[in-house]
Amino acid sequence: MIENRFSLRILKRFIYSKYSRLFELETLVIIVFLGLNVFVLSLFGSSKTDYLTTYRQLVALENMPPPPPPAELTQGEVKGEVLGVSYNPSTTSIMVGWNAASNLQAYVVQWALSSEWPNNRGGSGNLAASTLAYTISGLQSNTSYHVQVVAVHYQPPNFPYNLEVLGESDVWTTPSCTPTSPMGPSLSSPSDGVSFASGTTSVTLDWSDVTNWGNECSGTSDRLYAVYFGTSLNPPWYSWSSDSVETVSVSSGNTYYWRVAARNRAGLYGYVSKRSFSVGPGGGVPTPTPTPTTPPTATPTPTPALQSPGSFNLLSPANGASNVSSNPAFDWSDSARAQKYWIYLALADTPQADFWFKQTTSSYAYWSPASAWTVANGAPTPPANLPNGNYRLAVVAQNSAGNTYGTNSSGQNYVDFTVGEQVACLALTKPGGLDPSGDIATSKPTFKWTKLADSGYQYYVDLSEKPFDGNGDWWWFSGPYADTYQASWPGSWSTQRAGGRTAPNSGLVANKTYYWRVSVMNNCNQFEFSSSAPAIRYLVSVPTPTPTPTPTPTLQAPGPFSLTEPASGASNVSHSPKFDWTFIWP
Known part of the structure; x- marks a missing residue:
């Protein structure tokens, strides 16, 4: 029998909530809801494994940790991240920019409606390593889109391309709506520094409901509280809560720390200051000295520490399988703490060459529709049916902190299989006799x-x-x-x-x-x-030029002139005469 933990949690909180009123209309509505839920689950219990897997994923959402505190959104731009996103209302387009990555082959930009991510994605294809911006055009106005930038790293030898998410964000395609964070909830009890008696096994954390949820810009996320609780100074995420109370298990001899964050419909968070309490040894619970209420801390500092995803196994196709369908189904066991999986498909003998990849939150995938796969490294458009040949399927489990799990040094879990019958491979030798040199x-x-x-x-x-x-x-x-x-x-x-x-x-x-x-x-x-x-x-030789001699100028003959003194036919000329004539230009 499958236990509906989500429904039981709602019922428990309803019974113990300070707002509950038995036999009122709200009670009747919840009882009808739980009855329908049990009926649907009974159908799941007798249906196919696919439905059970879907149910398991829905229930797992209750225990999915919140993301790290999101960046501040200002007029459609993401501040404090490696990813920058801005909206151009005149062209209904989003400009995406990012910081450069190292050891890089290419970048890929992916996007989808926030409500449909990671399905029905669009993609840029490979962008050159020198590219640090991309424009997504033809978008709907006043709509939330999820944008993601992926760096493709080269890491030989087995499956040499490792994908790193450089940044991702939800952005509204309108400059008129700026989402803002909600106010942080006000913590009620236990008071900060209180001590409980030895033998105490549970403590109820209580806080006031948030009344100012900020500007939510028609967001579709649920309003929830993220509870952080534990014995470390920066308590890890403990659970989601839909009301203002959470009961936690404790043991004697420990000091516990807790805080609560409110998440609004726009997916932004409002945090409050951390509190602590201890359990034994000592007397009963003393009456705490009232402490003045202080305004909530505007920006959270702690980020929940997440463990890496757990191990998992690829189930279908089996490693070395042949005669696999040209439209295969891929299946693997669940990885604990994984929030998503990256799936890669490439030619088995040359995985560093053309390949395709996609992302999913479930532990299975299908080749069809081929359009759901993203092209990488110049691969051709994914065919509707895979042609006969040898292929490698690789899967990487990832949590929200970016930690991954795989079986080899590149963090991947992979199998090789053959579509169609196995063929004998021609022998290979190194080509020689290369010319020119x-x-x-x-x-x-x-x-x-x-x-x-x-x-x-x-x-x-x-x-x-x-x-x-x-x-x-x-x-x-x-x-x-x-x-x-x-x-x-x-x-x-x-x-x-x-x-x-x-x-x-x-x-x-x-x-x-x-x-x-x-x-x-x-x-x-x-x-x-x-x-x-x-x-x-x-090789191109550049000859030294021969100097050209300067030519000797050609002289012209003297011009005409006339004798002026003594005049022709003159008499009585001096014994010491002067002779004169007109000037001749050369």
């Missing part, structure tokens, strides 16, 4: 290598500005080229593995060193790289 006389060389003997292989050419030494490798590539020994300079190089670097599509830059290699893929999508990666350089 060293200095070359063309900016667009033809790349040559020794072709493998059998047919059925595909070849790729990789080009980089740094050696392929395993230290932060990146490259442009072209291909595939089927069963050949050469490839001409491509019209366009792929930049998926180049970290946003511009490809040299117009040819090699003169006198600059590049490195290239060849990879070969067989019919099972297994890869092997060439044993060498030669350096090449398009």
Whole structure:
């Protein structure tokens, strides 16, 4: 028999609440509600496992810890987070910005209506590592959207892409409504510092209902109280409460700390100061000295400490299974304390290549509809049915603090399986005979290598500005080229593995060193790289210019002139005559 803990909790609080009045209309409504609830649960108890799983998830919401205190929302912007979100009313679009991450391959931005997250998501596809902003267009006005930014990290060798949520937030697509936090509840009893007698096993925590819930902007979250309780100075989250009372178990010889936060319909929190009390040894409960009421603390400092998710096992498909359906179902056991799961599907032998992923809150998923999967690392659009081949399914359990559980160093739990019948894989050897190498006389060389003997292989050419030494490798590539020994300079190089670097599509830059290699893929999508990666350089000599001699200027003949003194035919000329004539310009 399945115990309806949620309904029992409501009934218990109703009976012991200071607001209860038996035989009144509220009592009748709750009794009818509980009767219908028991009837529905009896149907679940005799139905399929899927319904039981759904019920288990609904009940688990009662024990789901609240998120860390959210950032302050001001005119649609998230303050104090790595994620910044702003709304543009003129274009009905959201601008998302984030801080740069390290060891990065790409970013992916995802979004959905807040009420439908994480289902029916849209996605940006891969964004270059240099991209730190993205605009989501075509949104509905006056609507709450959930926005998430994911960093794709490269972590070989098994399932080398690790996804990290950089930030996520709910944002309203209207500048006219700014959600505000509610007032914190006023704690009533026990008083701060009170001591209970030895042998006390339970204490009732009581507080006043919140009357000012802040601006909720038509939010759809339930109004709830988050109770924090424990023996640590920063008490961890203990439970959700829909009323203003919570009974906790205690034992002698301990000091306990507690506080309460109110959550409004907009999902924002209002906190109050922490209190403490002790249990024995000593006499009864003394009459506490009244303490003046102090205003609540505006901003909470403690964040509940969450444990990592528990271990779990992948159930279907089994590891090594073949003849799996082209539209498979994926199933795994529940992970304790997990609030969501990341699911990855890739080619089993090359998980670092194209793959798809999605997020779910349940412990099962389906390939259909394929549109629910997000494309990563340049993978093609997810097909409606998976083609025959070998695949790897990986699952990561995650809690609200970002802690994950998996079985390998990348924090993933995975199995390999085959859609269709298993086929024999062609043998792979490292391609050799790479040409050219060293200095070359063309900016667009033809790349040559020794072709493998059998047919059925595909070849790729990789080009980089740094050696392929395993230290932060990146490259442009072209291909595939089927069963050949050469490839001409491509019209366009792929930049998926180049970290946003511009490809040299117009040819090699003169006198600059590049490195290239060849990879070969067989019919099972297994890869092997060439044993060498030669350096090449398009060498262009610049001759020293011969100086041009300065030409000797050509002189013109003298111009005409006339004799002026003595005059022609003059007489009585002096014995010491003066001779004169007009000036001649050169």
